[in-house]
Every structure is written in structure tokens, then in C-alpha cells.
Amino acid sequence: MDLKQKYIQLLESFNDSVSKESDSLLGQYRKVGIQGLKTNGLPTSSDEQWLYTNLEPIFEYDWNAKTKGMDEKVNLDEVFSCDVPNLDTHVVLLINGHYFKQNNTSDLPSEVLMGGLADFSSTHSDIIKKYLFKAADVNQKMNALNATLAQDGLFLFIPKNVQLEKPIQIINIAYGNEEYFVNQHNLIVVEEGSKAQIAFCDHTLNPTKFFVNQLTEVHLEANAHLEFYNVQNSNADTVQVSSICVNQHRDSNFLSNIVSLHGGTIRNELRVKLLESGASCDVSGVNLTDRKQHVDSHTQIDHLAPHCDSNQLYKGIYDDEGTGAFTGRIVVHPGAQKTTAFQSNKNMLLTSNAKVNTRPQLEIYADDVKCSHGATTGQLDQKAMFYLRARGIEKNEARMLMMYAFANEIVSKIKIEPLAIRIEGLINRRLRGELSRCANCVIQCG
């Protein structure tokens, strides 16, 4: 039996086993997901979109019965304590794609809704119905799997004119002594004139094989403002497919920053649709990839309206046998005049076994635009190296300094200062080959 058949069976049996909730909104999409899988199949490496990341080995693993929610008894304080100094946040925990029931959100303004997607889809079905799978395309291969298998995820709704003072910190944990296929669907809605900062931390708690397929939909209404920081730090056996889909309305602003510190295979997808004029986005990411790790970043920015701006900056450092890919696409649709869109991808290869593929793409159907993209792949600058050595800085230290500076261009875009300082520290330690987890943390990231 081929993989596709196997997964159709897996999805169907999963759907049957949870059929009691199939009347719910989430339940309706389960069938759509199965249909999507039947028509489009699973991602294969002959797919243009999946050319550089081969998911077949992880698909071949038998995930049957490892997809359902678990009732793990978890003590929040035991598994997690975030010691980032001066970082004052609203902390919530998600475990294996499920919203942790004991989360305490009482300090949030009362009009803000935050909780599990499953719970809210029964209590606030009108809101969910309005936004679910409106930013993400359910027919995309990994989204189809997600539509059927995801049972829960984070739901965050910030109504009109609410400006959150403290960032929301989401600790997203894969946990358990057994292998687990996590499917998670997050939905974030920021209504008109509201503002929020989100720090999304992906971790694995055990050195187990995890397959994480997480989909985050973001809707920004007129004049909404969202900063989205994602720190990825998982064990080397983890395969993480993370897809963020954003719909932006008039004058809204989206800033994202993805820092991939560690992981087995990471695939980051980011799709932004600038639907109305005046919307802007600034997306960036950096990955530090060594040993046999793999990071594949995909971005697509659709300019659908005039007067929108987008800016992309992705950087990668590849050491040992690390491999990576970047595919970025700017699409300026007909009529989207006065667009400014920039894209830049810079890669540094430190060994002759490291490998990187980059595809910076422009698709432009309007003439009054300013678009550019650039990609470079190179090494540490020997002249700069000499400069540092000539000033008595040791070779290793000089190397470190330069890599650190290379990555810092991304980190300096983080506007939550304590978080930026912490990430700087983590990168520094990571570059020195030390474990990049926080001192008090029991999460075994490395």
C-alpha cells in the first residue's frame, strides 16, 4: 500500500473515532481534509514546493494511534519556568497541540478571548466560522492533514481598540515518552485598532521522535498591529512543519521574526496576503543549523491591493553537515500599483559539507512598483577576519563575533527588549556549542 492510501486510511479512521464531535465546526473541516488528501496526496520531493525537504521518512513511520489527544497529568510549574529576566508576559501553555486547561488568563483584559480552539468553537462558533481556514488554504497538502487531525490549538481574539501592554507568551510543548504526531491549529484575530505582541516558543520536552504539523492563522483587521516572535528549539529527532498564514486589512501592520535555534528538520512557511491598501509587513528569520539539521523556509507575500509594503530578510548560518533552503516569492497582483516589496536572503556556509538552496522569486503583474530581491551565499569575510585578528582577537572568538553580528541583524528587529537580550544570549551560547536553553529551564531543548 502506498503512503497516500495509508494516510487516507489513517485520516478516515481518525475521523470515525472522533465522529461524535463531527457536527462541530472543526468536524466539518475533517472531511474537507480527507478530500484534499485524496485529490492532492502527500508532499513528495518531486513537488516543486517540497523539492528540498523530504518528508517521506517521517511519513513512513507508523503514526496510527499516535495522533489522538492525551490526558497527560502535567504540572505547569514542574515542566516549565521561564527565567527570562524582566520579561513580564501573560504565559499560556500548549501541550502536544492541546490548550493546557490549567492556564491562568485572569490577568488579561476581560474582553480578550483566549483559550483552546476546540472549546471556543462550541461557545463562539460565529467568530470561529468567520475566520477558520480563511487565511490558510485547506487544500494545501499539509493543511489538509491538519484540517482532519488537529483537535485543538490556541484561540486568541482581541476585540476592537484593545492595546495589550504585556506580550502574550505561548509555550508550545511536544511532550511524552512515546513518539507523537502533533497536529495543531492556532487562530489569532486582532480586530480594528488593536495591538498585541506574541512570543511563540516551540520546544520538545523529551528526546522522543515528534512530528509537529502546526498551522497558525492570523487575521489583522483595519489598523491592527501584531508582532509575532517565534523561537524554535526542538530535539534533533523532531520534524516540524510550521505554517503561518496571515490576512491583512487596511493599514494593518504585521511583524514576524522566526529564530530557529535547533531542531531535526524544520520547515517554516509564511504566507501573507495584503488585501487592502496601506497594509504592511516586515518578516524576518534566522537559522543556526549544524550537525545534520535541516531548515527550509518558504515565504509568499501576495500584494493584492495598491500602496502596500513588504519587507523580507532571511538569514542562515550552516555548519557541519547542516542543510537548508529558502524559497521566497513576492507576487504583485494586477492593479496593486505603488507597491514596495523587498526581499533578501543571505547565507553563510562554514564547512564544505553544508549545503544551501535558495530561490528568491518575483512575480509581478503591475508596472508602478518598486521590487527587488537579492540572495547571497558566501563565507566569513577574510578581510574582516584579518581586521579582528590584527587587533589581538583570537581566531575562534573573531569567528564567533562575526557570526553573531551576522545573526544580530535579525535579532535586533525584536521589539520586546528582554526577549531580544535573551535570544541574543541563546544565539551566543548556541554559536559556542553550548546548550541553548535558559539556565533554570527543565526543558531539554538541545
Place this chain on the structure above:
Amino acid sequence: MAIDNDKIIDDVTQSEYKYGFYTDVETEMIPKGLNEETVRRISKLKNEPEWMLEFRLDAYKKFKAMKCPNWAHLKIPEIDFNEIIFYAAPKTKPTLDSLDEVDPALLETFNKLGIPLEEQKIFAGVAVDAVMDSVSVKTTFKTALAEKGIIFSSFSEAVQHHPDLVKKYLGTVVPSHDNYFAALNSAVFSDGSFVYIPKGVRCPMELSTYFRINAANTGQFERTLIVADDDSYVSYLEGCTAPMRDENQLHAAIVEIITENRAEVKYSTVQNWYPGDKEGKGGIFNFVTKRGICRGESSKISWTQVETGSAITWKYPSCVLMGDNSVGEFYSVAVTNNHQQADTGSKMIHLGKNTKSLIISKGISAGKSQNSYRGLVKVIKRAENTRNFSQCDSLLLGDKCGAHTFPYIDIQNDSSVVEHEATTSKIGEDQLFYCNQRGMDTETAVGLIVNGYAREVLNKLPMEFAVEAQKLLQVSLEGSVG
């Protein structure tokens, strides 16, 4: 200004394709359709040896198993191979020794196109191989070249007179299973040019092939094979035109270039196939596989192309840089207007150490056309200290056209430096204003700016070609102001 623009655009879209005439010469054709019999018949008509027929049949088998590629940013209508005549030749005597024996109607055709076939009248010193429909009509300066040991002849003649050379190199750069259209060409190619430059010889004149599709319902499938032995040099030009017709015609060619140690080949194309009318009706489908291999150390291949014609262009001149220190270059100007579609670019495959490559691509789109750059830069692990720089600029004239860039950059070692840069823009109003202010009308100003924009590439063309290309740019674009 708006009225001005409309008028100018009207002028342009109505400006006629200069080469759209049809010459009434008696043509020998084989029946429509593609099957094994067609392949055998072409081979028989050309009186080919057994190994050539086998090469064709093998390619045909591979072609049957392949599908038309759909990854390009093009809308390709389904091609019915049974409606195409795969072999059409002006009825002439098989061998031509002097110009007097060439059909006067043919001579007239090439004179109209401005291609000098009469040796005594040539000042430029260009040796020409003229290919009409499927066969080579006349190769000039053959004897002068032969004195230096240079072989410049039609492909069919080369198969007869130099079978060892052809056999040794044919299909080594573009194997018959390379892609769908390469397989088709390998099965049914009718003629083309063959060039061999012996060791240490610097070819004293430019070599040129002129391709002309004349007969209706035919496809043209020619093959060019250029071999430059150690320390040799040649500059090769290629030009093409076709009559205006309502139906689409297929052109699927292969160009193979081989450079040995320290040899250099410069290949320039001015492609001006009939692009279809302003409604997008008719025109040539140009699906071409061009590839060169720098086999020897310090060898060099340079592609220069000016693409103004064809309804659909699908073409990626490439360099495989195998020898250490070898160099690959690609300069391109691609212009699309009305409903034309182009997906073109270059591939630079770095296999040898210290290899260098340069890609300069300038796309200009106007009307409702789509113009894409697609390129690959690949550096394998052992290709240490390689260097690539790519620059792909797009210029948009009008708000209904599209300009796209799809570069692929695969790097597998840590001593290479690869850079890619692309910009998309339109002609700045300030630039136009500056010219207008100095008494230039908008049309001249656009012509000036476009020519300046394409200068980097035009400069790489041999002189006579550069003049033609410059004129072509003006004809294709004049006035389509954004």
C-alpha cells in the same frame, strides 16, 4: 500625455512585422504527422548512415514516453504533433557549388532579409549558412575556411563527410532524453550547422546561420553542433525569421557547444521569429535547448541573446563548467509585447575548481505579455573557489504585462561566492521629463532609455548584429510607454 501614449501604443501594435512575407518556392514535403515512419523517412531522405537512424529512433522512443513540461510560467496550448509537417525542403539540387545554382527565389528571400549570400559582395566578412524550412540552402566562404582546417557546413553534409566527428560529439552535451523537446528534435531534426575549429586556430571571420521558416504547417527542427578544439576561438551568430501566419508553428532546436582546453566560443542570437499578431493569434513556439560544455581547463563559453520574437519562448542557454578555471557568461535582452510569453534564462553548473560565471539578464515587457527569468546556479562540492554573479532586471511598460524572476541557487561548498540581484521597475517619470525637456519626444526618449537599459548586453554583440538588435528593440517597443 495619456492621449499621446495611446497613439504611440497604437502605432506600435500596428507596426508590421517586417519579415512576414512568404516566398513561393517549390517545396518538397513529407506528409503530416509524427510516427516511426516519419523518422525513418527523414533519415532516408537525408541518406543517413545506419547509426544516425538508430540515434533518431532511440530518441523517438524516449520522446513517446515523455510529457510536455508544464513547470514554466507559460500557457502552452496543446500541440498536435499529427498536424505538423516534420520535413519541408525547397526543391533544389542536392549539392551547390556556386551561387548560380541556388534557386533565384531563394536568393531573393535571403536578400530581402538582408542576409548576404553572395561572397563577392560581402564587406563584413561573415560566413553564412542559410537554413530555409528544414535544410541548409547555402554555406558561404566554405573554401576559405577549409584552408585553415575549419569545418563549417550544414549538418547533413557533416554527417556524410565527417561522420567520426559528428558521432563523437553528437548528443554529448544535450542527450536525447534531456527533455521533451530535445527528444523530439533528436528524432526528427532535419538539418542545421556543424562547426569544427581545429587546435590553435582562431577563426578569421564570424560564422553565421540564418534560419527561416517558410512553408505553412511545418515545424523547424535544426541542430547546431560547435566543437572548438584546444586553444581555438570562434564567434558564431544565429538569426531567425518566419512569415506571418494565423496558426502557430513549432520550432524546437538544439545547440551543442564543446570547448576543449583554453578554447573560446562566443554564441550570439538575434531571435526574431514571428511573434503573432496583436490579438495573440499565430506566431512561433520557440522551444530550444542550448547548452555548452567547457570540457577543457580555462575554456570559455559566452552566450548573448536578443529575444524579440516568438509567441512563446522557452529557452535556457546553459554552461556546464567542467574544466578547472573555465568561464561561462550569459547576456540576454528579452522583449515581449502584445500577447507574447517568454520563460528564459540561463543555467550555470559549476563542476570544476575556480570556475566563474556571469549572468546579466534584462527583461522588457509591454502590452499584455508575460516575461520570466528562470535560472539555475549550481555549485557542487568539489567546485572550490567558484564565483557567480547574476543580475536580472525587469522593465515594465504598461500595467497589463508581467515580469517575473525565478532563480534557483544551489550551493554545496563553503569556498564559493554566489550573488544574485534582481530589480523590477518602470521607466521613471523623471527620466522621461528630463528627455522631454531637452526637446525629445516621448517615443524617442523611451527608445533611448530602453537602449541604455539594454546596453550592457548589446555591447556584447558583434557589430553588425548590434545594429540590427538595436533597430529591433526600437521596432518591438517604440512608444509602449507605461
